[in-house]
Amino acid sequence: MAAGAEMSGEAVPAVPSSKNSDSKSEFGAGMQSMIVDMLSNLKLNPLAKEFFPSSYSHDHLIPTDFSKDSPNDAYPNNRRRRNNYNQGRRRLSGRAFRAQREDSIRRTVYVSDIDQHVTEERLAALFSSCGQVVDCRVCGDPHSVLRFAFVEFADEHGARAALNLGGTMLGYYPVRVLPSKTAILPVNPTFLPRSEDEREMCARTVYCTNIDKKVSQAEVKNFFERACGEVSRLRLLGDHVHSTRIAFVEFAMAESAIVALNCSGLVLGTQPIRVSPSKTPVRPRVPRATLH
Known part of the structure; x- marks a missing residue:
């Protein structure tokens, strides 16, 4: 405190020896007044330009409206708001993608026991009687009867009608038709x-x-x-x-x-x-x- 007094040019009042409450009040008031004067002389002002790099402006860092109840309200967290907005968009895009995928699954049937000589065109021609075929993918070993396929229709009615074709002879074997649990991966x-x-x-x-x-x-x-x-x-x-x-x-x-x-x-x-x-x-x- 002596160093502070020397810097401010003020004399520090002696501490009264009396323990009377009035003396304490006078001493406290004197100390508060002295500290305020000292800080003012030292320019310890939170808004003073010495506290900021020259590349920043007061308007950028210091709020001008202090009427808010919460101190956080005076500092809008733009990054958080932007992140919340982007996360909202991602959630929306994710829901839209899942909804589109589930719709594709409902329009798709799984076909198994496909003769090795049956082509995608021939398989699609068989199921075209049920509705418009959007895509047809034959998978598996081309030299095995264990081949399978996914047939996607333009609507759910075609997929439901296709289930009735189970047991139809295609080549040398009757095909099995079941509702699909997956969608056909689209071609770019x-x-x-x-x-x-x-x-x-x-x-x-x-x-x-x-x-x-x-x-x-x-x-x-x-x-x-x-x-x-x-x-x-x-x-x-x-x-x-x-x-x-x-x-x-x-x-x-x-x-x-x-x-x-x-x-x-x-x-x-x-x-x-x-x-x-x-x-x-x-x-x-x-x-x-x-x-x-």
């Missing part, structure tokens, strides 16, 4: 055919999976050309995560693509490949613009 619409020419390209293209990573693009092309016919375009894809690669093989003739479907199970490199009709065309790569 940006890769779907955009014109009649691209739809014709799809008819000449097959999708090949389980390709040995050691097999080159030239070897894949030679394999299909020897077995099926001229290959006009081929896209071999892979990454460092998956143990095998995939390919889109476009033939010069649609008949060659049909023959290529029979190549499922044949060994290319060290792996038996799987071949199915492609839902997307093999678009020519766009050359990158050269920098000048």
Whole structure:
């Protein structure tokens, strides 16, 4: 306190020896007055510019309205409000996605015991009598009767009607039809055919999976050309995560693509490949613009 008195130029009053309450009151009032004067002289003002970096303004950090009951009300938490808004949007998007997925499930049936010679087109033709077929996906080993499929309709009425087709002979076996518990994973619409020419390209293209990573693009092309016919375009894809690669093989003739479907199970490199009709065309790569 002596140091504070020297800084302010004020003399510190002596502490009275009397323990009388009036003396205590006078002493307390004197001390309070002295501290106020000292702080004023030292400019210990919370609003003083010395307390803020020069890059900040008073308006940015200090509230101008102190009439709020809660001190937190004077500092609007914009970040919290923004986060709450974004979380609300995510919750809404999540609910919309789940609702759309559940609707797709109600419009989809699960078909099993599919003959290995039955194509997606033939299966879709069977169920088209129940309603408009939106999508049809055949899965499983192409050389086994254990193949299964998912057929999605435009509405729930088509899916309910499709349940009555259980036991229908398709090929050599009667198919089983049950309500689906999953939706068909949609194809990225940006890769779907955009014109009649691209739809014709799809008819000449097959999708090949389980390709040995050691097999080159030239070897894949030679394999299909020897077995099926001229290959006009081929896209071999892979990454460092998956143990095998995939390919889109476009033939010069649609008949060659049909023959290529029979190549499922044949060994290319060290792996038996799987071949199915492609839902997307093999678009020519766009050359990158050269920098000048």
